[in-house]
Amino acid sequence: MKKFWKELKQRWISESPKFWSRVKRIAVSIGTAALAIILAERQWILGIDPQIISICGYIVAVCAGMGLSAQLTTNKTPTDEKTNDRA
Numbered sequence: 001m002k003k004f005w006k007e008l009k010q011r012w013i014s015e016s017p018k019f020w021s022r023v024k025r026i027a028v029s030i031g032t033a034a035l036a037i038i039l040a041e042r043q044w045i046l047g048i049d050p051q052i053i054s055i056c057g058y059i060v061a062v063c064a065g066m067g068l069s070a071q072l073t074t075n076k077t078p079t080d081e082k083t084n085d086r087a
Helices: 002-013 018-044 050-071
Strands: none
Touching: 018 050
């Protein structure tokens, strides 16, 4: 289990490839826009359909997942051994 957390930490702080950095930026911007719609509706009661607000909640969740998975991608292999070559 320690190996898992160590690799996760290493992946989190390592640099992401260019493509995944773009994916992360797009996910954050779309998620932020959807969250702004939700918060504006709750604050000022704009009369937006509840279905649209519900969809925006799902969009925020999907964008959070996209951003997280894009953050964990890396060009480098883990520093720990991948396989045990004792054969």
